[in-house]
Amino acid sequence: MSDTERPADQPRAADDDAWEQACAEDLAAEQARRRTQYGTPPGSAAEELRRLVDAVSEKLSGLQSPIAGMAAQGAVNQLINQAKSVVEPVIQRNPDVFDHLAAAGTELLAAYRSAVQGHERRWAEEDRPNKKDEPGGDHIDLD
Template identity: 65%
Template structure:
């Protein structure tokens, strides 16, 4: 007996290839369905959080742009009853012109350097933390019961070559 394997026919190869292709498509479809379901769940969770907590804050550049727009809207809508109707209209036109000039000056800077505003915001946060730390330390020193040894007053020393009958009063 010979150990020869039978020669596969062309129809058998095609059937096996089609079975493998169908299995691959099913796996791809399953992976795609999983990815789609995960993306839908993520979007639903984001929508739920936006509804509960409001929109997430944007970058510092976007926040600055929104601030400029809000201030511009408030200033443009501001009417002064003290100036009267004629002067009030002229004042509104001047305010609108100033607001437009300010926006025209700020917008290009924001568009060119959006990362700079993020760095400035971070630096401002660090400065605020350092200031808060210094103030807390100073307040603690002011309110503590024990006097700080560094705050010794040399005038409290009795005697000395300049000691006279009077006492110096510090008006500070």
């Protein structure tokens, strides 16, 4: 049966994926626009840890001190390589753990901030005398 003979209630196979393909193209264009405007978004916590280790190792290997000499430079390179060899397998085996730890850290910070703000509010109310009788704001003594 050709396209001209097909009943109106049977869509063509190409029409099924047209919406999905158009959405994917729009999403890719929007992501490219945002990358151009805002830069590369941060990756997962595991990727960020890997990038941190790489940045620190590059910075340490780039530091060359004439006083320290080659022996100290070799020790620094060895230390960097050991740190990478320890961190890399952990990141590869458990990449989601770092995301969970980052989320947990954010939640702990929010809980701490909430507790501190509550205490600060109570302390501020305890330190002020009863101001309900005075209209307006706080009285400022200029003497």
